[in-house]
């Protein structure tokens with residue numbers, strides 16, 4: 098087709114000018130029309146190609162790839178959160194560019210109550226042409242550099258400048274106002290943010306007005322220019338500038354080329370020029386002028402208006418395209434353009450309008466489908482349910498635009514379930530919302546920080562814990578009143594490797610109850626079985642508990658073919674016992690959720706022996722009872738002779754270590770060492786930790802089955818950390834900081850937030866997917882801000898736990914170093930417990946704290962692989978070896 102020029106009109110020419118060649122016949126006319134409209138048809142394959150090409154450019158721009166230059170900009174907007182619906186306050190909004198050549202000033206009141214809206218008050222000011230033509234990349238919410246003007250604006254001295262500063266300067270020049278500029282917001286962001294919160298998250302904003310663009314919420318870690326790996330940020334795609342010869346070339350018509358050529362910015366914004374409202378009227382005008390010139394329309398006559406740029410406005414196209422508009426109205430519009438349309442002209446003009454607008458909607462759909470695919474990729478979701486806020490006059494006033502858009506998006510992105518939500522009052526409410534959301538986030542952050550501040554312990558606080566622990570240890574060893582019982586274990590040496598034989602072991606008091614067969618030869622072979630202890634048994638009668646234990650042993654012996662054999666047995670019993678010998682331990686009190694009656698104050702070995710007698714079916718030779726810390730130390734000591742400390746951070750927490758016998762009151766002898774079970778879980782039960790205890794610790798303690806007891810353990814171990822987190826989450830919800838302030842019944846349930854969630858959540862801090870998945874499983878509906886806050890709560894709670902534990906270990910290693918009068922001590926700690934093993938940062942935080950508080954000790958942490966049952970068997974083996982020696 099020939100090039101179509103709109104020029105050729107002399108200034109002031111008012112009359113019709115008609116083609117001098119003869120008019121084409123009816124069949125030629127229809128061919129010409131077909132040929133012309135055919136150019137605006139876009140195939141599905143072409144749309145798919147545009148979608149793929151745009152998606153590629155978007156991902157390229159997100160990665161920060163400079164060469165080849167991406168075809169879209171993907172500008173981060175520093176809007177990191179969508180509205181809650183609880184935002185409130187009064188805001189002034191200036192809207193430039195959204196409604197063409199005008200500046201709209203709005204006063205927006207947000208009520209903070211869903212469904213209760215106050216209509217914004219606004220005034221519109223027309224910007225004179227000379228101001229638009231006379232003489233922004235965002236770097237923060239209130240700093241924005243204009244990169245280039247689009248949509249007919251071209252003021253000098255603005256491109257490359259911070260528009261907020263220009264606005265502030267202008268306000269200052271006027272002198273009369275005191276206005277604080279808080280946020281610069283792209284109209285797409287305003288549209289997205291102004292969307293009424295509904296069932297689906299509204300995380301995409303689409304504007305088709307004078308120009309076109311979209312924004313959406315991207316994971317911050319995918320945006321290379323941001324130095325941020327958490328949370329989300331709204332990215333303005335700036336798709337108006339998209340151009341790709343391969344994808345767009347085939348759909349560009351000669352009319353598009355002419356329009357571009359005659360525009361203010363030839364070569365730029367090629368995609369926008371096929372979709373934006375500023376250009377639709379112009380495209381229609383070019384087609385009509387062409388058809389008139391060819392003699393197909395208006396009897397071959399053009400008018401000066403038809404040949405003048407900008408004479409057909411978007412409003413005209415919208416009206417003429419609307420099927421409900423009668424022929425008379427179309428006729429009138431054409432007449433206003435100085436044309437004299439016949440009846441067939443009216444129908445044809447309507448076809449032209451429809452073809453231009455349908456193409457615009459389809460192209461827009463391809464672009465929107467690209468955004469949805471990008472969103473879907475970044476969320477790593479198979480399917481996506483999302484609401485898209487739409488704004489701008491093309492969307493609002495064009496009868497078919499949104500329906501074509503929706504239908505085409507469904508074809509191009511079938512895995513996305515999209516609902517289009519028209520914005521109610523332009524982007525103004527949304528812009529106010531951005532400001533309000535920023536204010537809300539700042540307020541919430543303050544509240545979060547205040548809540549978590551008591552969990553953030555400094556060096557002095559930790560050193561004080563270490564010092565208190567040292568004091569309590571000394572008192573406990575001397576037999577004075579102390580929250581640390583410092584119980585002698587009658588274990589005097591770690592294994593020397595000469596132990597031999599087959600042993601049975603029991604391991605009671607951790608997550609699992611185990612029965613084990615331990616074969617000690619030149620190495621150690623273990624066969625074990627896990628049995629459950631139902632809560633009703635753990636909290637029932639003592640007789641029931643010990644009968645259950647014996648039943649499990651019988652079952653194990655049968656399974657292992659050991660029935661009838663009386664193997665020596667070591668019993669890991671992970672509760673505080675005052676031992677009178679290796680095979681005698683008086684249970685002082687239950688801990689960790691056990692509460693079987695008639696056991697406290699009794700010898701546990703006797704209770705077991707009585708149950709064996711009751712069962713008659715087995716013969717067992719109980720040789721040793723050991724705490725799990727001791728079992729762990731022995732087990733690791735078998736591999737590393739420097740292992741003189743045992744540490745458990747699991748359901749409960751505790752430590753044992755090799756103390757000089759001369760320091761241990763109540764055990765005869767002054768030389769050699771004995772392993773001391775500190776029972777440090779009870780540290781602070783005399784009130785000495787009161788200065789560190791938070792209201793949340795108090796709540797957890799009060800709700801436990803042993804209030805006032807095991808205060809150190811309740812700040813550190815797995816049985817309680819989840820509960821502390823749950824109480825903090827409840828508090829933050831009551832402050833309106835989390836879950837939109839809605840109290841959620843599930844969160845009221847005790848123990849619903851397991852400590853293993855802390856480990857899982859903190860393992861995947863980057864994606865925050867884990868947090869969402871876990872909380873959603875719990876039925877807690879959360880936003881990505883909520884997810885981030887929950888993560889921070891978990892981190893604060895587990896960090897304090899690890900540091901307190903580190904302060905305890907520092908006290909122990911320093912004590913050993915001083916006992917031995919050493920300048921420097923190298924020592925190993927055998928460690929067990931699910932929290933220590935599974936939590937991603939716990940072990941390194943413990944080690945770092947120990948380095949800080951005990952700089953003269955080189956401490957190696959060894960994780961016990963085989964559990965403490967192996968250690969109990971080794972203690973038993975040593976005892977058997979010694980017994981044999983005495984018999985000899």
Ligand code: BG6
Nearest residue numbers: 607608725747748930931964965
């Ligand atoms: C196990 C030991 O590996 O760890 C037990 O064998 C110990 O004796 C337990 O009590 C501690 O961890 P948790 O997390 O099971 O309480």
Ligand code: GLC
Nearest residue numbers: 671672673688745749751778
């Ligand atoms: C509890 C017990 C203690 C045990 C620790 C770890 O604190 O009282 O004996 O060592 O839990 O399991």
